[in-house]
Amino acid sequence: MSTIITQPAQVRIFDTTLRDGEQSPGCSMSPQQKLVMARALAELGVDVIETGFPASSQSDREAASLIARELRDTTLCVLSRCLPNDIEISARALEGTAKPRLHLFVSTSPLHREHKLRMSKQQVLDLAATSVAHARRFVDDVEFSTEDGTRTEEDFLAEVIGAAIAAGATTINVPDTLGYTTPAEIRGLFERLIGGVPGARDVVFSTHCHNDLGMAVANSLAAVEGGARQVECAVNGIGERAGNCALEEIAMALKVRGAYFNADTRLDTRRLVSTSQLLQRLVGMPVQRNKAIVGLNAFAHESGIHQHGMLRHRGTYEIMNPQDVGWPDSQMVLGRHSGRAAVEQRLRALGYLLEESELELVFADFKALCEKQRVVNDADLQTLMQDGADSEGYRLSSMTISDAGHRARATVELSDPDGDRLFETAEGDGPVDALFAALAMATGVDLKLESYQVHSVGLGRDARGEANLSVRHEGVEYDGTGTSKDIIEASALAWLDVANRLLRARSKAKTKSTSEMAVA
16 A cells, blocks of 8 residues: 655745834834845745835835845735725835735725725725736736734635635735634634635635734644645744744744644744844844744753753753754753753863762852852853852942933942952943943953843842843853842943953963963
């Protein structure tokens, strides 16, 4: 008996980071920024890039033109309302595009028809058909979207889609505009539409799910099960309100569970992390640490039980290889929940082979250090092996911040590695700027910050301020954390944490160089 093996269905990735994603409050991009992002999306392997909404702004028209001049192998799409003037503006914005697509949309749900459009069913039906036909005068590739499609009467939805197909639409998008549907509902909807609408088998059906109930990725996957062969999504899931289906999540769900879905994309998933980080820098919206695929903790393990399993076999606690999405490796984060096995493994990697009694003492010091800081890195372990984490580096003795007219003034007192007292005063544009300037003068370390974040840890009277700094020096990234009841003091402690790590790295490099010269 022979087994029929079917090839996985190819699912197109339609990226709307530059259009719907940019509509996320605070995430607007200049035309040049959009070009930078579009390059990354093309390198990632995105099939269709929606570059903007030309009728809404001159900036979107400039962005469409810039991107069209450079990207020649990717389908470039612009959004347009079903209005003759909008369609013509959008068509002009696509001039010179190697692979142009015009994306039309009209609301179809009862709520939108009554309160937004103030149109009857027949008026919406006629508008859809005439608009698609009008768009086909300019481009061959026309996508038609039924806004709020999942809250539209199914018989009317099928009628509108049929009219759009008859008028020349090549892609039909049924959006879950409000993130309202469920996986079972949307899977069944796509199955019935594709199976029952005349001409449906001759076009590509697309899904565009929002995340208002946290189901955008699940609903998109269900739509694929129902026959959708295009998924509209955005990097990091940015977009209106709670955002869109996250590109990186849909891509890896189809990759990791390919046998289940019998579908895949043509994305180079090894670029997911770099693309995510680029968007974060462009719009200034970081993702949470525990964000799937691209969050800093996505492949990080601190629990002793998990670390022990990972040391035995990666598959015990990971279903993906970090390299497959662009991370260099998994992270065995050493912290309060780590066990002896993970600490011993990291010490071995650093060149320390300890007897059981020695490991017991170091592990006790490690646990004590974990009560002072959340994460213990390699430099901290090396310091522990050199008799104590507090034996090296600058320590904050006191600090004062005052208002110097239009500028702030900070005075710091430090103890240096030799125990001597240092005093410095500096001014800055604000208290933190002045503080960091004074610390730089006192230590002789000039840090160029890549990121600086402060937040509260804990609740009520027990809450503390935590500051996190990140700097890059000679290609190496250094991170520091400081915790205090006072957020300015926490910032000072974080700055010194970074400075001390950098100084220890310099000292280690100098010692190694001197040793190599002596051997030579």
